[in-house]
Amino acid sequence: MNIIKNNWTKEEIIAIYNKPMMDLLYEAATIHRTNHNPNVVQVSTLLSIKTGGCPEDCGYCPQAARYHADIETNDLMSVQQVKAQALRAKSSGSSRVCMGAAWRNVKDGPEFEQVLEMVRTINKLDMEVCCTLGMITENQARRLAEAGLYAYNHNLDSSEEYYKEVISTRGYEDRLETIANVRKTNVTVCSGGIIGMGESIEDRAGMLVALASLDPQPESVPINALVAVEGTPLENQKPVEIWDMLRMVATTRIVMPKTQVRLSAGRLQMTREGQAMCFFAGANSIFSGDKLLTTPNPNANDDIKMFELLGLIPQKPFIKKMQPQTVEAEDSVYQALGEKPRWTRPEHKIERNIEAAVTKK
Numbered sequence: 001m002n003i004i005k006n007n008w009t010k011e012e013i014i015a016i017y018n019k020p021m022m023d024l025l026y027e028a029a030t031i032h033r034t035n036h037n038p039n040v041v042q043v044s045t046l047l048s049i050k051t052g053g054c055p056e057d058c059g060y061c062p063q064a065a066r067y068h069a070d071i072e073t074n075d076l077m078s079v080q081q082v083k084a085q086a087l088r089a090k091s092s093g094s095s096r097v098c099m100g101a102a103w104r105n106v107k108d109g110p111e112f113e114q115v116l117e118m119v120r121t122i123n124k125l126d127m128e129v130c131c132t133l134g135m136i137t138e139n140q141a142r143r144l145a146e147a148g149l150y151a152y153n154h155n156l157d158s159s160e161e162y163y164k165e166v167i168s169t170r171g172y173e174d175r176l177e178t179i180a181n182v183r184k185t186n187v188t189v190c191s192g193g194i195i196g197m198g199e200s201i202e203d204r205a206g207m208l209v210a211l212a213s214l215d216p217q218p219e220s221v222p223i224n225a226l227v228a229v230e231g232t233p234l235e236n237q238k239p240v241e242i243w244d245m246l247r248m249v250a251t252t253r254i255v256m257p258k259t260q261v262r263l264s265a266g267r268l269q270m271t272r273e274g275q276a277m278c279f280f281a282g283a284n285s286i287f288s289g290d291k292l293l294t295t296p297n298p299n300a301n302d303d304i305k306m307f308e309l310l311g312l313i314p315q316k317p318f319i320k321k322m323q324p325q326t327v328e329a330e331d332s333v334y335q336a337l338g339e340k341p342r343w344t345r346p347e348h349k350i351e352r353n354i355e356a357a358v359t360k361k
């Protein structure tokens with residue numbers, strides 16, 4: 001039960017996913033209790049530090065410039081703004097701040113230097129700092145690690161096969177390469193995906209195979225339910241049923257016993273009972289705050305009430321791994337290399353993405 005298995009097959013995972021619900025929940029909850037305190041749930045805050053105007057074509061994302069979804073775009077926030085928001089998050093129980101920027105990949109230069117300063121600033125607030133900035137090189141990962149980054153998020157989104165139905169501007173191998181670059185440092189890996197994009201159970205299992213095969217497995221796996229946003233190619237997708245979410249959370253817990261499983265986007269569509277069942281099945285983190293990047297999320301007070309109701313305790317920072325040390329910019333060993341990495345541009349055609357981009361012009 002405690003053994004980490006990195007060679008799951010898709011068939012094995014599908015068999016787990018399709019178990020009778022009560023058997024599935026019991027098995028997942030048992031593994032969860034063996035590896036984690038079931039009454040402790042981490043509260044994380046997701047901050048959009050640069051919003052919208054992204055050149056990518058992710059079919060679910062209102063931040064892709066080509067879809068003209070109705071969102072407020074913002075340039076990179078200042079370090080002071082980020083610090084103020086992090087302090088607010090800390091006072092409402094968050095132990096982790098995840099900063100997201102709508103970039104294809106990180107480019108060396110003043111904006112990245114500003115992000116490094118944000119990382120240093122939040123780490124000094126004794127909070128876990130996570131970044132999700134798109135694709136990064138090994139040197140950029142090392143610079144983030146040196147600044148005190150605790151985790152880097154880079155989602156696989158779906159199976160390799162279904163990924164091509166959602167995104168055409170980069171390849172699955174780019175995702176894996178960024179994760180491998182992060183793994184060369186002390187920064188922990190956060191990588192998960194989205195359900196409800198039209199994928200099959202085989203695709204969900206395929207994504208879990210890809211994640212569980214990473215050695216070591218990701219320390220953190222967010223499971224998102226698609227929030228279908230008007231204007232995006234996936235605007236007409238049906239809401240994810242709680243039963244699908246439960247099966248996905250439970251299966252993730254079983255195949256990655258030690259991982260922090262994050263109940264991420266889509267919580268607003270879930271009842272408290274549904275969320276409670278997800279915690280029982282192995283989810284041990286939520287994102288707090290009115291917005292998850294650009295989509296609505298339950299407000300912090302509602303979450304505090306839910307925690308009281310369920311007797312849940314917010315997780316303290318750094319209980320899974322020691323706080324990284326921050327190296328100041330002037331003492332940095334790793335300098336910007338000004339690399340121009342060749343991330344792929346497969347540019348295969350996804351009709352619904354093209355239609356959404358054209359009709360909104």
Ligand code: SF4
Pocket residue numbers: 054055056057058061062063064101102103104134
């Ligand atoms: S998911 Fe990220 S990379 Fe994709 S369009 Fe949105 S902001 Fe850009």
